[in-house]
Amino acid sequence: MAKTSRKQQYLAGMRSGIPVILGFIPVGIAYAIMAQQAGFTVAETVFMSVAVFAGASQMMAVGMYAQGAGLIAMILATFILNLRHLIMSTCVVNRMRGDKLGLKLLAAFGVTDESFAIFTTEDEARCSVFYFLGLITVTYTSWVAGSAIGAVASGFLPEIVSASLGIALYAMFLGLLMPNVRQSFRLGVLVIITAVANTGLSQLIDSSWALIVSTLACAALGVCFVNDGVKEKTSNG
Incomplete structure (x- = not known):
């Protein structure tokens, strides 16, 4: 097989991430509406997605904030929930052969359950840092876009629709939990x-x-x- 260029690897990663858009944008909208209901501004809502990029943790954090939880409790809770990312990031980085450490660390920021699943089931010959960077370009952009759409649209949606999206937090946790419980x-x-x-x-x-x-x-x-x-x-x- 001919060696693919970095651009081809990056574009291949982007193509692999396209299906994730269908899940990330709706959940990002739901997160943003929850954040708005908790008292976050539009800028704060979007910035949290830009800086954190962890849907379940963001939803839990805004839920705790709405209940009056302290900053230390919120940080500890989200840290515990995201401990799995240490293992996932290690697995992802170990599959990247011959790439620079700096690029690997940058890629590790974009590790989510979805990008981890796609990358670790991909043929090892395609597992480069540029493939993963292409993948997370799509997932990260769709998550931030969903958050921005939700933050802006929450001011126009009927109250009953906004309130109903509060179940998104529970749906996300059940989605993460049930496949493992069944086994x-x-x-x-x-x-x-x-x-x-x-x-x-x-x-x-x-x-x-x-x-x-x-x-x-x-x-x-x-x-x-x-x-x-x-x-x-x-x-x-």
Whole structure:
């Protein structure tokens, strides 16, 4: 196979990212409307997408802000939610052969669940930093565009439509969660335990800190509880 140029690799990555637009723009609009309802300005709403580029974390952060959570609690909660990006970024960077470290670090900023899935299932011969940069150019632009559209359009949408988009946060988390729960009964049990722990702690301490404590405690439990189940299933298989 002839060696492709950097431009061809970049354009190939852009083409691979086109289907993601159909998901990112609507969810970006939903995030922006949530942010507007929480009291963010248009500029703040869009800048958060430009600087953070993490839909689930942004939705959780604006939700916590609307409930009066403190800055430290919001930072910790979003940090915990995004810990998976450390693993995903490592996997993505390791697949990029012979590229400069600076470009790899730039590419790591654009790692999302979607770009990770596309890149790690792509043929290894196409896995260059320029392919990934083309991919995230499309995903990043569509996310910021969706946020901008939602921030501007929220002032024109009927109140009932804006209010109904509040379920987008729950829909996004369910979308991330359900495929894994279907593959692991123990993970499903752990999710229920975490929900119960969060509900109970919310009666005793501030809800934002209850979320953080229950997440950390149940994640520590899950390291043994879920992994043992996976090992058992593997050995039985």
